[in-house]
Amino acid sequence: MRLATALALLAAPALAQEDYTDAPCGGDFRAFLDGVAGEAVAAGQDPATVEAFLAPLRLDESVLAADRRQGVFQRDFIDFSRRLISQNRLDTGRAMAERHDAIFDRIEAEYGVPRGVLLAFWAFETDYGQVQGDFNTANALATLAHDCRRPGLFRPQLIAAAELFAQGGMDHQTTGAWAGEIGMVQMLPADILESGIDGDGDGVVSLKTSVADALLSGGHMLANLGWRAGEPWLVEVTVPADLDWMATGLNHPRxxxxxxxxxxxxxxxxxxxxxxxxxxxxxxxxxGPAFLAYPNFDVYFEWNQSLVYVTTAAYFATRLEGAPVYAAGTPAPGLSGDEMMELQRRLEARGHDVGGVDGILGEKTREAVQAEQLRLGLPADAWPTRELLGAL
Structure with missing residues (x-):
């Protein structure tokens, strides 16, 4: 499987809704859908249309399988970024920027989002529209809302999908990523309802087939998520050898x-x-590589929750805007997936919240690593090594 395809299948969205852990889930699927119907109708949707949308839905075990596979995000930043950022992707991105120059000019004027930012998402999410996913969108959302792992995230999206269906924005044949995202830049139903733009003026928001609609909708969504016009997002830096490493990390702004x-x-x-x-x-x-992350960097986490994905997407956007290849440096070897899970278990045993034992170096794990490095007298740079694992 190409890594681009794997990303389209594996990259979980960062949904805007609050995660209600007690949201109804599980049990008989038809009874579950009846509950969704009642909630949609209570929110003002037409009962007959809601029933027409929900009646054909089925559980999709392949969606659950995709939701459980996250190994691609266990790669470190250098490995991950080198796999995603090819010369072909750079060349295609620059060609797309030139081909759709008027669209990008409009996005920058109306929403303040630079073209490199959207080009990077377009590249990583669907390889510039070529790999949009073949999961049935309605079934995927129903499956994830019914599943009790993250029902509070996906139940609102299923209800939004019913409204999008009523408006003609999707049907039972609509396909996309396993997590319910649709189109060239992979947007969820609630985001389409809030941020969808008819960019080509044909009266329809067509995120799967219209470049103008997809890119303008993506730019509008980023603006709605808090993108700050005219400000940078990520800049490569050099750091002195005597920097206070405990001052580094996403929770330590200056x-x-x-x-x-x-x-x-x-x-x-x-x-x-x-x-x-x-x-x-x-x-x-x-x-290893070093960057300054500005406030706009945080908006990336509203699009995707993976730190390695977010950092790579933000860096690729700077490359598309003319930045040079980063200095890789000589970082200490990282941990394997199994070693990372063992580290996370040991960190949890010491009382740290690592966000779950998944073998993925997310920000919560990095914060716990940094705290233990400080306690053990190691350089507190949040990079887990076998030395740290042994010390714990």
Whole structure:
């Protein structure tokens, strides 16, 4: 399986709704759908249309299988980014930017989202529209809403899908990613209802077939998620060897000017917007690549929850905007998936919340690693090594 296809199948969305852990789930599927119907009708939807949407739905075991497979995100940043960012993807992205220049100009004028940002999502989500997923969207959403792992995330999307069905925005043949995303930039039903744009003026929002509709809708969604026009999102930096590593990480913001005073510098030129807050992000520790993450970087987590995906997408956007290849450095070897899970178990045993034992180095695991590195007298750069695993 091509990695692009794997990403389309595996990348879980970061849904805007609050995660209600007590949302109704499980049990008899038809009874479950009756409950969804009642909630949709109570929200103002037409009973007959809701019934017409829900009646044919079926559980899809392949969706649950895809939801459980997350191994691709166990890769480290250098490996992951090198696999996703090919010369072909760069060349195609630049060609797409030129071909659809007027669309990107409109997006930048109306929503303040740079073309590189949308091009990166377009590339990673569907390979510029070529790999949009072949899961039945309505069945996928019903399956994930019924499943008791994350019902509070997917139940609102199933109800939104009923409304999108009523508006003619999807039908029972609509296909997409396993988690219910539709179209070239993979948007969920609630996001389509809120942010969908008829970019080509044909009276229909067609995210699967219209480049203008897909890109403008994606730009509108990013703006609605809090994208700040005219501000950077990620800038590669160099860091001094004596930096206080405990000050690094996404939970430790300082102004860019303060970071400069500590010796942090732009690798490819002066750092932009020294007045803004930013965080030093070391995806593979103090000896690997280094970045400053600005407030716009946080918007990426509203699109996807994987730290390695988010960092790679944000970096690829800077490449498409003209940034050079990052300096890989000489980071210490990382842990295997099994070793990472063992580390997470040991961190949990010490009282840390790592966000679950999944073998994936997310921000919660990084924070726990940093705390234990500090306790053990190791450089607290949040990069887990076999030395740390042995010490725990």
């Amino acid at each position: 102004t860019v000017a303060d970071w400069q005073a500590l010796g942090v510098a732009g690798r490819a030129g002066p750092l932009p917007r020294t007045d803004l807050p930013a965080r030093v992000l070391l995806p593979m520790g103090r000896n």
